[in-house]
Amino acid sequence: MTSTVDxxxxxxxxxxxxxTTARRLVLTALVKGAHHPTAEELLVAVRALAPxxxxxxxxxxxxxxxxxxxVVHTHLGHGPATYHLTTxxxxxxxxxxxxxxxxxxxxxxxxxxxxxxxxxxxxxxxYHFAVLGVCADxxxxxxxxxxxxx
Amino acid sequence: MTSTVDxxxxxxxxxxxxxTTARRLVLTALVKGAHHPTAEELLVAVRALAPxxxxxxxxxxxxxxxxxxxVVHTHLGHGPATYHLTTxxxxxxxxxxxxxxxxxxxxxxxxxxxxxxxxxxxxxxxYHFAVLGVCADxxxxxxxxxxxxx
DNA sequence: ACGCTGTTGCGTGCTGGTCGCGTTTTGCTA
DNA sequence: TAGCAAAACGCGACCAGCACGCAACAGCGT
Numbered sequence: 001m002t003s004t005v006d007x008x009x010x011x012x013x014x015x016x017x018x019x020t021t022a023r024r025l026v027l028t029a030l031v032k033g034a035h036h037p038t039a040e041e042l043l044v045a046v047r048a049l050a051p052x053x054x055x056x057x058x059x060x061x062x063x064x065x066x067x068x069x070x071v072v073h074t075h076l077g078h079g080p081a082t083y084h085l086t087t088x089x090x091x092x093x094x095x096x097x098x099x100x101x102x103x104x105x106x107x108x109x110x111x112x113x114x115x116x117x118x119x120x121x122x123x124x125x126x127y128h129f130a131v132l133g134v135c136a137d138x139x140x141x142x143x144x145x146x147x148x149x150x
Numbered sequence: 151m152t153s154t155v156d157x158x159x160x161x162x163x164x165x166x167x168x169x170t171t172a173r174r175l176v177l178t179a180l181v182k183g184a185h186h187p188t189a190e191e192l193l194v195a196v197r198a199l200a201p202x203x204x205x206x207x208x209x210x211x212x213x214x215x216x217x218x219x220x221v222v223h224t225h226l227g228h229g230p231a232t233y234h235l236t237t238x239x240x241x242x243x244x245x246x247x248x249x250x251x252x253x254x255x256x257x258x259x260x261x262x263x264x265x266x267x268x269x270x271x272x273x274x275x276x277y278h279f280a281v282l283g284v285c286a287d288x289x290x291x292x293x294x295x296x297x298x299x300x
Numbered sequence: 301a302c303g304c305t306g307t308t309g310c311g312t313g314c315t316g317g318t319c320g321c322g323t324t325t326t327g328c329t330a
Numbered sequence: 331t332a333g334c335a336a337a338a339c340g341c342g343a344c345c346a347g348c349a350c351g352c353a354a355c356a357g358c359g360t
Contacts, residue, residue: 206317206319213318
């Protein structure tokens with residue numbers, strides 16, 4: 001399941017795209033880096049090895065990789081988008097209070113997805129935007145501060 | 151349930167905020183205008199009656215109204231945020247293909263909310279970001295075009 | 301090695317939104 | 331109804347995140 005850079009590079013070639021240094025470095029950063037990198041963070045990682053890579057190159061590569069189905073981007077909040085490999089696609093729960101991000105168990109969306117499909121004919125793809133809420137820790141703190149408020 | 155402008159104005163006063171022409175017009179636009187206005191659309195509506203109102207005034211008013219709990223903003227996709235009165239808060243389903251926006255039935259999130267609460271202690275507030283997917287019409291079209299693809 | 305064409309670096313531009321400043325307006329008080 | 335402090339406003343500058351046009355460069359099939 002964990003893709004290697006070489007496998008992803010092969011996907012690029014299959015899709016008719018060329019394999020460049022910048023592109024390979026973006027993939028490397030996605031495979032080996034942190035879990036929810038922004039374009040900016042990817043740029044930093046790429047520049048660590050190839051200092052002259054331009055920001056727009058990273059944006060264009062991410063766009064191309066997304067078009068090929070190799071990566072997806074997700075919005076976890078109001079900041080910049082975050083990117084992951086498609087093999088790692090998953091839903092996200094983000095705490096509105098402390099900003100903590102957690103991956104949603106796959107089956108969490110299932111009942112909702114089935115309900116939407118049956119009642120509205122709507123096929124859920126709940127990965128693109130995070131679902132906000134309040135995490136356990138922050139809920140506990142809030143309960144302590146204002147125990148009477150529902 | 152449908153708030154009048156006067157009731158909302160009263161909420162402003164109760165919150166310690168002053169009531170200005172621009173502010174009243176923003177509220178009027180929210181009450182009487184379309185269902186998911188952007189800040190830009192609200193600005194246009196406000197300017198129809200008060201041409202000199204500045205964009206930043208609308209932004210600041212929306213921020214203040216949100217702080218007072220009178221309005222909330224929601225992200226339906228990649229474009230600008232949309233605003234509604236808190237009394238009209240609801241989840242949204244947005245079609246990735248055609249962009250159609252529908253309000254989610256209230257109970258659609260219930261099973262998921264309960265699951266998140268029980269298993270993760272996470273209190274869902276699924277209103278801030280829309281949940282994407284493919285609407286019935288677009289799913290039907292997609293099925294026609296590529297019937298063999300799962 | 302050659303050449304076609306995809307890709308890059310760079311600058312510039314755009315959208316959506318924020319901020320600081322000096323002026324106006326609101327709403328309290330008398 | 332006038333006076334006053336603070337809130338809100340109009341305005342312009344600015345910022346983040348990202349897209350785009352163009353000339354130079356580089357991947358890769360031959």
